[in-house]
Amino acid sequence: MEKNAAGIPGLPNHRMLILSAFCVCLLCVSVSADYTIADLSGSIVRGHQFTVDITGNPDTAYYVWLTGTWSLSGEAYDEPPVIVANQANVQQDPDNGPYTIGSYKYYNGNGRTILDDVAPSSSLVPCTSYYALVTTDDSGQAVVAFETSVNTALRSYSVRVENPTSVNNNTLLVQQGGTTVTGGSMSIYASGSRPPRPTFPPTTVPTPTPTPTPTETTPVATPATTVPATTTAPLDSAILILALGAGVCAVRYR
Numbered sequence: 001m002e003k004n005a006a007g008i009p010g011l012p013n014h015r016m017l018i019l020s021a022f023c024v025c026l027l028c029v030s031v032s033a034d035y036t037i038a039d040l041s042g043s044i045v046r047g048h049q050f051t052v053d054i055t056g057n058p059d060t061a062y063y064v065w066l067t068g069t070w071s072l073s074g075e076a077y078d079e080p081p082v083i084v085a086n087q088a089n090v091q092q093d094p095d096n097g098p099y100t101i102g103s104y105k106y107y108n109g110n111g112r113t114i115l116d117d118v119a120p121s122s123s124l125v126p127c128t129s130y131y132a133l134v135t136t137d138d139s140g141q142a143v144v145a146f147e148t149s150v151n152t153a154l155r156s157y158s159v160r161v162e163n164p165t166s167v168n169n170n171t172l173l174v175q176q177g178g179t180t181v182t183g184g185s186m187s188i189y190a191s192g193s194r195p196p197r198p199t200f201p202p203t204t205v206p207t208p209t210p211t212p213t214p215t216e217t218t219p220v221a222t223p224a225t226t227v228p229a230t231t232t233a234p235l236d237s238a239i240l241i242l243a244l245g246a247g248v249c250a251v252r253y254r
Contacts, residue, residue, distance in 0.1 A: 044148065046148050046149070046150065046152050046154065047148055047149060047150060047152075048147075048148060049084070049146065050081075050145075050146055051144065051145045051146070052143070052145075052146070052161075053141070053143050054134060054136060054141070054142040054143070054144070054161060055136075055140050055142075056136055056140050056142075057140055057163075058136060058137070058138050058139060059135065059136060059137070059138055060135065060140070061133050061134065061135045061136075061163065062133070062135075062142070062161050062162065062163045063131065063133055063134075063160075063162045064083075064131065064132050064133075064134050064144050064159065064160070064161050065117065065130055065131035065132070065159070066080050066146075066157045066158065066159055066160070067158050068117065068158060069118050069119050069130065069157070070116060070117050070119060070120075072119040072153050074119040074121065074122030074124065074125055074127070075123065075124060075151075076124065076151045077150075077151055077152075077153065077154075078151070078153045079122065079124065079125055079151050079153060080130055080152070080153065080157065081146040081148045081152055081157065082125055082129040082130060082146065082147055083130065083131070083146055083147075084145040084146065084147050087143075087145060089134060089135045089136070089137065089142055090132045090133075090142075090144060091132060091133045091134075091135070092128050092131070092132050092133075093128040094128065095121075095126040095128055096126075099115060099128070101114065101128075101131060101132070102115040102118075102127070102128065103115065104164075106160070107164075114131045115127060115131075118130040124151060132144060
């Protein structure tokens with residue numbers, strides 16, 4: 001059986017380790033160490049899940065965690081994404097210990113352990129939810145799902161995959177479909193601003209106008225003013241009177 005540079009059988013000196021993160025964009029970096037750190041490029045809305053696919057050696061265990069999250073408190077709005085519980089081939093320490101997985105001293109950490117690199121336990125989440133030991137299947141494949149919530153801190157995260165027996169000069173790929181970006185890390189952000197509450201014009205309740213009640217008016221009889229008719233004497237009578245007067249005058253002066 002072929003041995004690697006460290007003398008461990010079954011591990012060839014050159015092996016490809018592929019780390020795929022969905023809901024993120026493609027990023028390819030090369031590292032020269034026996035550990036891998038991938039900046040997950042892209043962003044997701046807080047409250048959603050994302051997955052990390054690992055392709056490595058068959059039936060091999062890898063430590064997986066979001067590195068550099070030790071500065072978060074783990075309390076509301078300040079906790080890292082957590083690993084979904086009860087996944088196939090994903091082991092986690094008990095909430096109250098022993099912390100066998102978390103006690104692993106990672107490469108170039110100056111004696112620091114995984115527990116030192118993740119957020120502490122809080123009233124909401126135990127620290128054991130932030131890391132895991134993932135074992136690949138006989139084809140070298142493994143999937144780790146992370147979930148976020150309203151309490152997830154809004155920031156960028158990098159996933160670290162490490163195996164103490166991994167060979168040097170590994171090539172790391174972080175990919176999603178065919179989309180390619182130049183770099184960056186996955187950001188967790190809140191959903192869009194709450195839309196303003198719609199304003200409605202005040203509802204005007206029409207005040208009913210009282211219908212006027214017709215008043216019955218009793219007509220008052222106004223007496224008609226009677227103008228006495230003027231009687232005009234017939235013309236013949238007037239002529240007769242004048243003639244008689246003239247005759248009287250003529251007799252008197254004789």
